[in-house]
Amino acid sequence: MGLDPKRTVRELKELRALTATEDGAQRVAWTDVWLTSRTWFESKLHGLPVEHHFDAAGNRWVTLQGASDRALLLGSHLDSVPNGGWLDGSLGVLAALEVLRRIASEYKGRPPVTIRLVDFADEEGARFGRSLLGSSAFAGTHSVEADRVRTDKDGIRMDAALRRCGVEMDEFPEARIEQKNAAAYLELHIEQGPVLENFMMPLGVVLGTKGVERHAITFHGQEAHSGATPMKVRRDALAAAAKLALEIRSIAGRHPDAVCTIGSLKTFPGIVTAVVGRAEATLDQRDLSATVLAQMYRDARDASERFAKEEKCTVEWSRIWNIEPIQFHPELIKRCREAIAETAGAAHQLPSGPLHDAAEVSRAGIPTVMMFVQSIGGISHNKIEDTSEDHLEMAVRAFDRLANKTMAWIQSA
Numbered sequence: 001m002g003l004d005p006k007r008t009v010r011e012l013k014e015l016r017a018l019t020a021t022e023d024g025a026q027r028v029a030w031t032d033v034w035l036t037s038r039t040w041f042e043s044k045l046h047g048l049p050v051e052h053h054f055d056a057a058g059n060r061w062v063t064l065q066g067a068s069d070r071a072l073l074l075g076s077h078l079d080s081v082p083n084g085g086w087l088d089g090s091l092g093v094l095a096a097l098e099v100l101r102r103i104a105s106e107y108k109g110r111p112p113v114t115i116r117l118v119d120f121a122d123e124e125g126a127r128f129g130r131s132l133l134g135s136s137a138f139a140g141t142h143s144v145e146a147d148r149v150r151t152d153k154d155g156i157r158m159d160a161a162l163r164r165c166g167v168e169m170d171e172f173p174e175a176r177i178e179q180k181n182a183a184a185y186l187e188l189h190i191e192q193g194p195v196l197e198n199f200m201m202p203l204g205v206v207l208g209t210k211g212v213e214r215h216a217i218t219f220h221g222q223e224a225h226s227g228a229t230p231m232k233v234r235r236d237a238l239a240a241a242a243k244l245a246l247e248i249r250s251i252a253g254r255h256p257d258a259v260c261t262i263g264s265l266k267t268f269p270g271i272v273t274a275v276v277g278r279a280e281a282t283l284d285q286r287d288l289s290a291t292v293l294a295q296m297y298r299d300a301r302d303a304s305e306r307f308a309k310e311e312k313c314t315v316e317w318s319r320i321w322n323i324e325p326i327q328f329h330p331e332l333i334k335r336c337r338e339a340i341a342e343t344a345g346a347a348h349q350l351p352s353g354p355l356h357d358a359a360e361v362s363r364a365g366i367p368t369v370m371m372f373v374q375s376i377g378g379i380s381h382n383k384i385e386d387t388s389e390d391h392l393e394m395a396v397r398a399f400d401r402l403a404n405k406t407m408a409w410i411q412s413a
């Protein structure tokens, strides 16, 4: 029995029928609907020559033992955001299942290397605000203490919600044992953005996930009466902030894939009859290169100081959050490009703005690459999220080719 990409599309629809309402997918991690989706997935394993279990962080592992213990990992996540789409995460898990079935059948249950499918728990962080939960436990980058006291919108603590699903947060560090013998990790995911559609490319090689620098920037000027204060003597904090809001476009524009966003701006006292004495802005900068990120941060800081001076104001910065960029493995990027070219004719290369489980796996030192398939209209985390069935089937075929090439790479290493 060979690869059957149409079966993947059928199963995605089956899962949607089981776990979506008219508002979209409801597979929020640590809820009953999510548990239903996991039970449904388990039913798909009947008859396959595999061992399966949950690790200490609630990630599901399905193992097809090979002649070598060195393992090719294939995975993604079944959980969704509330009112989410039918493909985010679930495509990657079900495509991995189809590839595992094909390999099990082709090698009569004993492939040359071990194949392991993983369904990571709580990629989205939709209920407790902690994304990449299961994969960070696997990678050993999770800090249990910071997370256990998180609560959902009903005040339920994270550790209690996980316990109800049979997961003890204290045991999270044990999930790292699943790293044993891991030789490579592959993940197929929808793009969730408009780039592939704009280039009219069905599939893309993901070069890595962008790093993020996120800062709060406050300009201090002088509150003053809007009628009594001549223009020349004003110290208008909003004027300085506004100059920066425009300047970040050219700061990002010096680098091909960089983005900079001032997403929030508050003015004080914020009334119609006063010059703004204080303006509080947030800045979010992203790029795949740590050097570019550092450069953009310096440029924005220098610009803010220049504009503060021009407006007779002062400026202060404080970091809200940051994460370093993750570059995927060059050998696997090459094989992913070949697999796409052989399936679809041409391969586009792009970085991922959103984070993915693959970033955590890569941080654990396991060679990793992701493949993206086009998202119609670039929309995701929404019930209208969609990809054409032709593209879904093509993605499963290209991902299967990538798995073959990666198995050969693991054997040759």
Ligand SMILES: [Zn+2]
Pocket (backbone or CB within 6 Å): 077, 088, 089, 123, 189
């Ligand atoms: Zn996802």
